[in-house]
Amino acid sequence: MTAPTLDKPKRVTRPSRRDDLLKAAAECFAESGYDAASTRSIAARAGMQAASLYSHYKSKADLLIGVHEVGIERITQEVQASIANDLPPWERLEAACAAHLRALLGGDVFFAALMRNVPLRSDPAYTVIRRLRDGYETIFTGLLDDLPLPEGTDRRKLRLMLLGSMSWSFTWFNPSKDAPEDLARTFVRFLRHSLDPAA
Amino acid sequence: MTAPTLDKPKRVTRPSRRDDLLKAAAECFAESGYDAASTRSIAARAGMQAASLYSHYKSKADLLIGVHEVGIERITQEVQASIANDLPPWERLEAACAAHLRALLGGDVFFAALMRNVPLRSDPAYTVIRRLRDGYETIFTGLLDDLPLPEGTDRRKLRLMLLGSMSWSFTWFNPSKDAPEDLARTFVRFLRHSLDPAA
Amino acid sequence: MTAPTLDKPKRVTRPSRRDDLLKAAAECFAESGYDAASTRSIAARAGMQAASLYSHYKSKADLLIGVHEVGIERITQEVQASIANDLPPWERLEAACAAHLRALLGGDVFFAALMRNVPLRSDPAYTVIRRLRDGYETIFTGLLDDLPLPEGTDRRKLRLMLLGSMSWSFTWFNPSKDAPEDLARTFVRFLRHSLDPAA
Amino acid sequence: MTAPTLDKPKRVTRPSRRDDLLKAAAECFAESGYDAASTRSIAARAGMQAASLYSHYKSKADLLIGVHEVGIERITQEVQASIANDLPPWERLEAACAAHLRALLGGDVFFAALMRNVPLRSDPAYTVIRRLRDGYETIFTGLLDDLPLPEGTDRRKLRLMLLGSMSWSFTWFNPSKDAPEDLARTFVRFLRHSLDPAA
């Protein structure tokens, strides 16, 4: 007979109300925080009813986990791409920090959602989300391992200090005053070179 | 009869249900976060009805501001006490950081409440709370000004980096693994002395 | 087997919890007044939870508007039916007044709700409800226009006087003493014929 | 000795926080209606705490009764003053209506409070307030008795019609469009002279 009709291509190109939903959730979690973001507002932003949300995710908490998964995967890729090169160790660290801060401060709602919703130990979702974050932070553990550091340097504290100062920048960053790359360079150099002229 | 005793002892022993309330609020905000802490749970912890709360504060948001005021005032005093001495600049900075971290990580609910409830710009209480925090951070601005630093050092970024790494320690600190004073010493030394042996 | 029966009887027998709700609201508003009628009591009378109310109307105020809409539409139809005839103008006016008073004083909760909850200008719902009422009163404007009246008669004041005296009858009407039709006849004749024997 | 000192004359000139309170209550009842007017808002307007209110009146309901007493007494005096003359009966009625409408529509909060808070039979305060109102309306009963009316005229219905149209004017009156005296004249003339040219 005739060639097969090609109708319903949409199934291929737009398989994913699920993705819309996740993006909507990320936006709401970023804007309002997990507690204050209502399932209705999330669903509305995705163009559906609150009840429909449960056809895709089994709870609001699952949505938060989904947002974390996407966010962590995305930032992991960006940071790993930034260090796929032969730079010397300190420069590679700086490149990673620049990529990290670009993601964090660049306005992507998934990263913003991550930062606004760090779970504490008491949170039921703590374990699963912590695992995702830890996986990501491993990249930095590796980068610090490559660094030639003075004998006895506490590399764990160094990592926590560097990541902490970057994370916290989310609370004060103002894009009209600072650039992520500039921040990364400054932070790394503060650590790399002595600030005490007497030393 | 004998002369009447002068003191009205109640005034001394129970000066303020208001303080009880503030403490209860701090505990709830610290444990559950502002959104998840209910006015009923706060009032119950202070031994009163939810309605009674409104004899002292006109809204839940005002309670959060009250908690911030107490917390900021208290940490300000502690840090200022720690630098009321003649130590050289870097040592004074370290002493301030130690006091700061001791407060932050020592389990005081007011500080914990502060850390769990940093308002973002979109928050109505942002302005008033931000002003309180800024006042406190001025202490560190002064300490950094006293530091003899290499020409061209960006002291603002240095302050933000140091405060950021300390603030974030709240999310990973484990009292059985680290001590606040140790953390303070390590963080300050990372900045003070070169980490790059080649430098 | 036999062919399946076609009707889905439920659709017919229980078309609308929404209507139940509106009726319940009308009853409560009529009995207690808008302010004193609680959403809980309205919902209970409709056999649902207070929260379910919000699946149908987005606020208590909207419920009041809904009650007005039904009431005004219903009385409009009744009055219009009463004047669908070839009576002379004064008799048509009397018929309209009789229908109006029958509705108002006959115990229908929707009309009672209307009367007990006339919004003042300061009320947020004033505009929308006023528009509904004005639409209805247009009927009387038309009836008065048809009346052959002495030169210079202020038809607006006449309408307001007649409608006012009927509206206020709601506050003193006692069904064991008066009949709506009797009231209508008397009121209209007071206006139609001279009461001053000297004139 | 010397002439008596005249201190504390205030006790004589301003005996009455009680009056301030009553006026404040009238304002609140007029603006918001009895249910929506809170004891706190009334007290605040009188410059005191809600609790202090109970030093003067034993309940909110008592305040409403107090407001009615003052209002009724005041309108009674005004209307009676307007008919203390030798005008012929119809003119006296018109004068009384003018005084009545002047009071009602003139913006005095006590009268406005009366109009917004007509108690229904179901209201506990109905009996006592109704008695006050009935006493006042007796004036109009007397005025109508003096009127030379056609045999068989139902004077009770006539009174209710006239008072009703005046009462209801409170809901539509606009001072920039109508004057109370003009309204009184028109209403009375509608009743006095035939409107049907054929009659």
Added chain:
DNA sequence: AATGAATGAGGTTTCATTCAT
């Protein structure tokens, strides 16, 4: 006469979620 604190009841509304369709 006045008040600050407290209370128990109850206000409207929102919540995350379920379920039949």
Added chain:
DNA sequence: TATGAATGAAACCTCATTCAT
């Protein structure tokens, strides 16, 4: 996959009132 309706719990807050001071 999607929805409208429904739910029980709980949210913040206001209410009129009481009481010791």
